[in-house]
Amino acid sequence: MQISLENVTYVYGEGTPFEKEAISNLSLTIPQGAYVGIIGQTGSGKSTLIQHLNGLLKPTSGTLRMGDLEINRKTKQTREWRRRVGLVFQYPEHQLFEESVIKDVMYGPLNFDMPADMALLRAREALNIVGLPYDEFKDRSPFQLSGGQMRRVAIAGVLAMQPQVLVLDEPTAGLDPAGRKAILEAIYGIHQEQKLTTILVTHSMEEVARYADMLVVMAGGQIVMQGKPEDVFIQAERLRSLALDVPETVSLIHKLNQRLPMDQQIPLTLYREEELERHLLAMLTSGKGVRR
Amino acid sequence: MSMLTNFAIGQYVPAESYVHRLDPRSKLLFVILFAFAVFMANNPVTYGILTIFVLSGVAAARISYGYMVKGLKPVWFLLLFTVVLHLLTTKGGEVYFETGWFSIHEEGVRQAIYMTLRIGLLVLISSLLTLTTSPIDLTDGLERLLAPAKKIGVPVHEVALMLSIALRFIPTLMEETDKIIKAQTARGADFESGNMVRRAKAMLPIVIPLFVSAFRRAEELALAMEARGYRGGEGRTRLRQLKFTWRDPALAVILLVIMGLVGWLRA
């Protein structure tokens, strides 16, 4: 499902002294099957933007479109929209409430009128995807799990709804490195397997560099850069002025390129760790070592 | 969600104004005494004086009238109810309208207007207090005003602390509720359709996480306070001192003038 935003503006607390324009006049197209990374400083409007993507917030002005559906200020029905777009909130573990893990994961599918046996099947798959073996975890209380496990249950709860678009708001905040990687790899797996359009909000350049094929950089409620990751990473100065940074791989490429002769410059498209590694190994073993 | 944004109404709006900078103790006392004046008023002149005063108070606090009117929203039903009740039941004076058992009398209309004004004025003056005084100032002021009650064993400090913690966490809990409602809505929760039982059950996915987080917060707060050596009000000094300024005697004069006028001009 392609989603497009046209001149979307959202104002919190309209008509009160606390009025705050959180996003202004955003236009953006998210292609079918893309993996989009959204980055930006705290308060830049990322969470506000993604809550529009499944109709939780309706734009103060502007329009969103997905297939035959449309949302604007006056739209009443957003349920169908919600069925298609699964949204994992920041700190989703705070939304768990059922007595057992399996019931919590089945809550979403059942709400969207999925038959119970089907919902159970989906919940089981989803738990396995996020790395919580079904047999071990299904009957445990979600409140007795560790924070990271709770997070996975919450993510499974959205995956089990089998959305066509998956939106994640900082799914790895506050997790240990291994936990981060496990969750992101699981999500990347289903993104590739099911061609699931995926939108990842994060503060980590490393994460977007690894997974995203399109980047959106936000600042002060506006999109200040968007495009292929390499096109964004090349603007290192601009990113720094927005209190963001380039991934480690990119700064390594920059540093190496300053020392390498013109004909051996490393292209910025190799910002993914594995690809850079392969390229460097090839350079080293082909005998054209780095001159000092 | 729109339901929750309404709760922002009545919340402190920081600004620089005469009303904002009054000592909270003066404001609290003023509101109480002003309420007496409202109950003393009983004719167009006295109600007029009070209304004009409240309206200029709102202007002095630099708060828009539109926003104040929104503050009346929670009581509109009460207002409507009062109006209808008086129109239907209060008899006396000229008869304006009559069909069968139903009639509207002059006295009914008068009482309907007065009661509306009375409730409206009380709500407005007390929202003016909460709109212009930060919760901390408010509870500080209350604690100081009630300090004499400590002598007869009333736990004034503890009550004030509870109050200020409650006030402090209302917006936080509102935000939390908003977030949880959104999260469950994203998972297809439906809070509007179905019968009473179904709807009550639909609230569980909101209420349970909310309680869990409220208890977690309470525990964290208690721990943080103990870690920083909080041992109750005994011998505790204050970082922020309340100070009367020229503004406060000025307010006293204004109050005296209003009370005098109302007392003198009432029927």
Ligand SMILES: Nc1ncnc2c1ncn2[C@@H]1O[C@H](COP(=O)(O)OP(=O)(O)OP(=O)(O)O)[C@@H](O)[C@H]1O
């Ligand atoms: N419920 C709300 N009411 C009023 N203002 C809000 C609300 N939620 C967010 N804002 C404001 O809108 C702006 C954008 O907030 P948003 O949550 O979208 O930022 P963000 O980019 O997700 O930040 P973070 O990285 O910290 O999650 C901020 O200035 C914030 O203060």
Ligand SMILES: [Mg+2]
């Ligand atoms: Mg956010």
